[in-house]
Amino acid sequence: MKTPSNKTNFNQNLIDFLNSSVTPFHAVLTMSQHLEQQGFKHLNELDTWGKLTSGRYYVTRNDSSIIAFTLPKDELAEIGFHMVGAHTDSPCLQVKPQPETTKHGLLQLGVEVYGGALLNPWFDRDLSMAGRVSYLNSQQQINQLLINFNKAIAVIPSLAIHLDREANKNRTVNTQLHLPPIIMQVDNSASVNFRELLLQQAKTQHPSVDISKILDYEISLYDTQTASITGLNDDFISSARLDNLLSCYVGLDALINANNNKANLLICSDHEEVGSVSSSGASSSFLESVLLRLCPDVEQQHRMLQRSILISADNAHAVHPNYADKHDEEHGPQINHGPVIKTNANQRYATNSETSAYFRQLCGQVDVPVQDFVVRTDMGCGSTIGPMTSSALGVKTIDVGVPTFAMHSIRELAGSQDAFMLNKVFTQFFN
Numbered sequence: 001m002k003t004p005s006n007k008t009n010f011n012q013n014l015i016d017f018l019n020s021s022v023t024p025f026h027a028v029l030t031m032s033q034h035l036e037q038q039g040f041k042h043l044n045e046l047d048t049w050g051k052l053t054s055g056r057y058y059v060t061r062n063d064s065s066i067i068a069f070t071l072p073k074d075e076l077a078e079i080g081f082h083m084v085g086a087h088t089d090s091p092c093l094q095v096k097p098q099p100e101t102t103k104h105g106l107l108q109l110g111v112e113v114y115g116g117a118l119l120n121p122w123f124d125r126d127l128s129m130a131g132r133v134s135y136l137n138s139q140q141q142i143n144q145l146l147i148n149f150n151k152a153i154a155v156i157p158s159l160a161i162h163l164d165r166e167a168n169k170n171r172t173v174n175t176q177l178h179l180p181p182i183i184m185q186v187d188n189s190a191s192v193n194f195r196e197l198l199l200q201q202a203k204t205q206h207p208s209v210d211i212s213k214i215l216d217y218e219i220s221l222y223d224t225q226t227a228s229i230t231g232l233n234d235d236f237i238s239s240a241r242l243d244n245l246l247s248c249y250v251g252l253d254a255l256i257n258a259n260n261n262k263a264n265l266l267i268c269s270d271h272e273e274v275g276s277v278s279s280s281g282a283s284s285s286f287l288e289s290v291l292l293r294l295c296p297d298v299e300q301q302h303r304m305l306q307r308s309i310l311i312s313a314d315n316a317h318a319v320h321p322n323y324a325d326k327h328d329e330e331h332g333p334q335i336n337h338g339p340v341i342k343t344n345a346n347q348r349y350a351t352n353s354e355t356s357a358y359f360r361q362l363c364g365q366v367d368v369p370v371q372d373f374v375v376r377t378d379m380g381c382g383s384t385i386g387p388m389t390s391s392a393l394g395v396k397t398i399d400v401g402v403p404t405f406a407m408h409s410i411r412e413l414a415g416s417q418d419a420f421m422l423n424k425v426f427t428q429f430f431n
Contacts, residue, residue, distance in 0.1 A: 015239070026148065028065065040056040043057050057071065061280045065281075066088075084430075085389060102188055107183050135199075149201060198217055238413050242412040312389065
């Protein structure tokens, strides 16, 4: 990872990260590799940690969530942690356990919608597949590895306008009938086993690994079009999974380049898009467990948490010029005008006046403009990992994010300046 001496370098590193992180498993692998290169030591939850010396560490859970932190020599109860939280998952299509369907000489895969995806943009895209497989080796041991087909192997074709004259006025998607992608032509009498296809790919991608049988898998489809800088004046970043890999990378880069003498922590959790209720989600014991092991005395841990603060980073809705009426007129964040503080009176966001004042001060210290988002009073408000983490730990929290168009689409749009500005704020926060 290059030091982001300027916006151009930072954005190129961000694009590389987005392209390599096609699933939460691949995102955590990429982050782990960056951390290892920068001297972070890997910890295993199965091991005894004891009292860790000052230094840089990281730990993963389920291969899809990660916590990285720096430990100073000071007692944690006296200083607390500066924490940034984000999530590794994005809405997508996931392959079902028994997915094979052959119709009219075409092999299709049954898929399930993960999260609140915008479905129409998934049609007519060059799709690939990636994820984690659990396999049996010749010693009858179960292990896991990651695979990525790394090329366009699937497509969900639209129905021609000639056969649906109302498509531009009233197009609806039946998730069971209309989403199965086509992956190849086959003889209608042929029997194709998806696990055998995964076995072939796993052996091709990992030739030195002893793999005899694929037992199960978590495989997602993704768009093969790579992230890019777009706009006549390079104003935008266009990519899949900006929500919320952009925040993961911003936090990762800031932590790596931060002062080692501070107690800083980054947590990137899986399953936010489906409620965070899992062993590796933000509602799990992951963060609390790590903090308890770092500060095992209960009273000292409470003191540490009361001296800590969490920035929950998740993309915000930029005001769309074609749909400006969807925003409160006074709270429509603009792209490339700086990070957004997200507030909700009903605690869908964890921001309060104390934490928002703190974040505004941070932005001012590095000459970064700050914006505000409040949802229209007559519309429902989304949420983030902020409220659930804040309520579980009792830690002061603020919800922020960079303005984004087309959130939850297969391809989203953010500003080419905003991520770099947020990185400056996070770096100041960690320092």
